[in-house]
Amino acid sequence: MINAILCKAPGLPSSLVYQSISAPSPEANEVIIQVKACSICFPDTLMIQGKYQFKPDFPFSPGREISGVIIARGSAVDKWKIGDEVMGFIKYGGLAEQIAVDQEVLFRKSFDMDFATAASIVYAYGTAYHGLKQRANLQPGETLTILGASGGVGLAAVQLGKAMGARVIACASTQGKCDLCKDNGADEVINYTSEDLKVRIKELTNGQGSNVILDPVGGTYTEQAIRATAWEGRYLVIGFAAGEIPAIPLNLPLLKGCTISGVFLSRFITEQRDAYLENVQDIMQFYSQNIINPHIEHTYALVDSPRAIEAMMNRTVKGKIVVVL
Ligand SMILES: NC(=O)c1ccc[n+]([C@@H]2O[C@H](COP(=O)([O-])OP(=O)(O)OC[C@H]3O[C@@H](n4cnc5c(N)ncnc54)[C@H](OP(=O)(O)O)[C@@H]3O)[C@@H](O)[C@H]2O)c1
Numbered sequence: 001m002i003n004a005i006l007c008k009a010p011g012l013p014s015s016l017v018y019q020s021i022s023a024p025s026p027e028a029n030e031v032i033i034q035v036k037a038c039s040i041c042f043p044d045t046l047m048i049q050g051k052y053q054f055k056p057d058f059p060f061s062p063g064r065e066i067s068g069v070i071i072a073r074g075s076a077v078d079k080w081k082i083g084d085e086v087m088g089f090i091k092y093g094g095l096a097e098q099i100a101v102d103q104e105v106l107f108r109k110s111f112d113m114d115f116a117t118a119a120s121i122v123y124a125y126g127t128a129y130h131g132l133k134q135r136a137n138l139q140p141g142e143t144l145t146i147l148g149a150s151g152g153v154g155l156a157a158v159q160l161g162k163a164m165g166a167r168v169i170a171c172a173s174t175q176g177k178c179d180l181c182k183d184n185g186a187d188e189v190i191n192y193t194s195e196d197l198k199v200r201i202k203e204l205t206n207g208q209g210s211n212v213i214l215d216p217v218g219g220t221y222t223e224q225a226i227r228a229t230a231w232e233g234r235y236l237v238i239g240f241a242a243g244e245i246p247a248i249p250l251n252l253p254l255l256k257g258c259t260i261s262g263v264f265l266s267r268f269i270t271e272q273r274d275a276y277l278e279n280v281q282d283i284m285q286f287y288s289q290n291i292i293n294p295h296i297e298h299t300y301a302l303v304d305s306p307r308a309i310e311a312m313m314n315r316t317v318k319g320k321i322v323v324v325l
Helices: 042-047 122-135 152-163 175-183 197-204 221-226 251-256 265-271 273-288 302-313
Strands: 002-006 017-021 030-039 065-073 085-089 098-102 106-108 143-146 167-172 188-191 210-215 229-237 259-262 296-300 320-324
Touching: 002 302, 017 302, 042 302, 065 098, 085 122, 122 152, 122 210, 122 229, 122 259, 122 265, 122 273, 143 152, 152 167, 152 175, 152 210, 152 273, 167 175, 167 197, 175 188, 188 197, 197 221, 210 221, 221 229, 221 251, 229 251, 265 273, 296 302, 302 320
Parallel strands: 143 167, 143 210, 167 188, 210 229, 229 259, 296 320
Antiparallel strands: 002 017, 030 065, 030 098, 030 320, 065 085, 085 106
């Protein structure tokens, strides 16, 4: 038997249950991982409420980004051996002591990386890098503006934007969040609860607007930010953490000659697997060269995972929060 967090019906984090369940056994192509860490990702907050793009059957364990040690292998597994330390972005199930995972989903954890860090790389950096590299084709010297810049994807984008040679304008809702963005390399910050987003982006770009804008927040910020896009700018639609999917007047991209580009990591992984694997290789190299490093604000025990998910829903998290087992 193993311990796990279970979601038995759609609801808030307080309805999650910490329970003993049967240990998993592997299908032919799967390995069993002894989970060492699982970072909380925004989709966890939606999945437990039945509001995410895909809806697992109940009961299920939330948790999308894990690291751990391989303790058993299915009969067809040829990539991994018992004792290997791995990390990966999975559909769900990470908030459990053990999980069965397809061998192809995993990456080797580097030795200089602790397990909490290893559980904070692929989802946040993978999404931000796919957006900046394949979707925006961000160039050195361009201005990159990031909304929700102190969040998981946002802060990864701040670090990656600097690594790619951009001038980074980080936007967030509190002074503490703005300070964290500065500490992580942002050139300029905008507190969009006390400053006018469109006006400030224009001021900081000599009236030209931002070449690339990365938006994991949505809601009312989106239209203001699109109005501050430069000629031939690229606007990256990452997600809607504010809860509202904005409707944009189509005259705006027309007037700016700009592109509004969707960014969807899960589909990129299946549609462009080689490019995804190359991206992860780049990201791991950035890490080993000390160019990126996830900011882990807080760790939680497995039994306290509901509190961690609640913190993300309350907009109080900076960087990543990780459940450590
Ligand atoms: N398209 C993809 O493939 C993909 C992949 C990963 C994530 N996503 C999406 O990207 C978004 C961000 O994910 P994440 O893991 O980076 O989340 P996160 O760490 O919670 O960051 C989200 C940020 O959004 C801002 N925000 C504004 N209103 C909010 C609200 N009502 N509740 C919570 N946060 C709010 C917060 O910054 P301020 O307080 O500074 O505004 C927060 O830092 C989510 O919508 C997620 O589903 C999409």
